[in-house]
Amino acid sequence: MDTFDLQMNFRVVLKNQAQESTAELLGQMGAQRVLLVTDAGIQGAGLDRAYHQALTAKGIETAVFNEVEPNPTTANVEAGLAVAREFGPQAFLGIGGGSVLDCAKGINILLNRGGKMADYAGPQQGGAALLPLVAAPTTAGTGSEVSPFLLISDSETHAKIVCKDWQAIPKVAILDPSLSLTLPPMSTLFAGLDALVHGFESYVAKGSQPYTQALALKSIGLVHQNLPKVMAEPSGVEARGNMLIASNLAGMAFALSYLGLSHSLANALTKMKGTPHGLAVGMMLSSVIRFNAPVCGADYEHIARYVLDEACPADRQEACLALAEAVERMARSLGMPASLSELDFQKSQIPALVEEALRQATIQFNPRMPTAQELTTLLEACF
Ligand SMILES: [Fe+2]
Structure with a gap:
């Protein structure tokens, strides 16, 4: 008989124009300071704007890190980490494709556990608790919003660092179709x-x-x-x-x-x-x-x-x-x-x-x- 160990400690919300529900949900989690992680393309298309506004309207202080590149690098994670250390978030909101969501997971891990991405290659067991991450995918492909995987490229060696950590799975996945309507x-x-x-x-x-x-x-x-x-x-x-x-x-x-x-x-x-x-x-x-x-x-x-x-x-x-x-x-x-x-x-x-x-x-x-x-x-x- 094959055995398995099923771990699915997350919530999935399907809602068009989910910005207010997302702000509500972050408020319920007790997050008064949220770091919004995204990329320049998403920001240029204005996809994060309504979310940012909804958080502000709820009295949640929000900082933005928008420097995630496609196939995110350790340098991207380090840059996001510096913003997170300065701002001191109580939760993360990732709005983007798999690259953005993976980078948000990486920032969350380094902020709470220290070290560098390469220290977390392979399957991880235990470790300090992470901050809640709410993930709103803008592409329908990677499934990163419910997966324990993150894929980060080493900026120097270009080697792929694949990390699998069940704690890195976002606490909430927001499936908001309005975020993907303008995808080419x-x-x-x-x-x-x-x-x-x-x-x-x-x-x-x-x-x-x-x-x-x-x-x-x-x-x-x-x-x-x-x-x-x-x-x-x-x-x-x-x-x-x-x-x-x-x-x-x-x-x-x-x-x-x-x-x-x-x-x-x-x-x-x-x-x-x-x-x-x-x-x-x-x-x-x-x-x-x-x-x-x-x-x-x-x-x-x-x-x-x-x-x-x-x-x-x-x-x-x-x-x-x-x-x-x-x-x-x-x-x-x-x-x-x-x-x-x-x-x-x-x-x-x-x-x-x-x-x-x-x-x-x-x-x-x-x-x-x-x-x-x-x-x-x-x-x-x-x-
Ligand atoms: Fe794939």
Whole structure:
């Protein structure tokens, strides 16, 4: 029997224009001083303004740290830490994508425990209590608002520091569709593909268990129905809300089960050419489904029956292939390139990509461990 240890000590609020509820909630937590963590893009678009105003109207003193960069660095965390030390917050409010939320988690850890980010690489146990973090995602993809993971790049060595700390999970996730209505189309697509792949990988991962699969299945269904809708009508509040829910459910799922081969290959693509994460995982998903199907066909068949409904073939193997085709068709119809050549990769780069993919921690959780030759064949088919 597989065992599991489920820890979900957080609250999730879905509300359009949630600024007043958020201020109310921070007030109820007893926070009179809040550090708002965001980035220049979010601030330039004015997305944090109504939140800032609502906090001020509630008598909550607010300082802003807006220097988070995409793929946040240890320098970003240190800069935020300096602001936090000076201001002395009683809580954090993160408004942004996964980078902002991860950076807020990092600032929270260093403020309360000292040291530097590299001291917290890997799974963490115990440690001093952290301040409450309220997280309002502006993209529907990473699920960082409910995940114990934070990914920070070392500013000097450029190495990724991956930290997993259950205490770093935000106390409250605010799913406010109004924050994602103006997200550009390709950012929306890449984030949505990331959420979709989180659902798929956590459903079949070695660490998968009943909670993971329940969360992941609903997430996959929501992305399948709503990603085409938000791409067709970016200002649709209902579909944007459903994508935030999907990303949130998938975030909980992979916090419990971890990820798989799509992420291992995608990280290699990103490292080599800076391919955006969501695009890279999206490009790998259907090939990984085909590769994994011989060992977890029953799982994919469940997903296929749920997603494809009456269009799902009766035969298991055909159902897996139909599922792979369906996700590929959907992503391409929304603008995902058809091959790695379109992303400027050359076949001669395959050996280096394979080597890097095999080094990724996520590969250990994939249900089928590939050989270098199998990865080579998989990547060749992507050209
Ligand atoms: Fe991801």
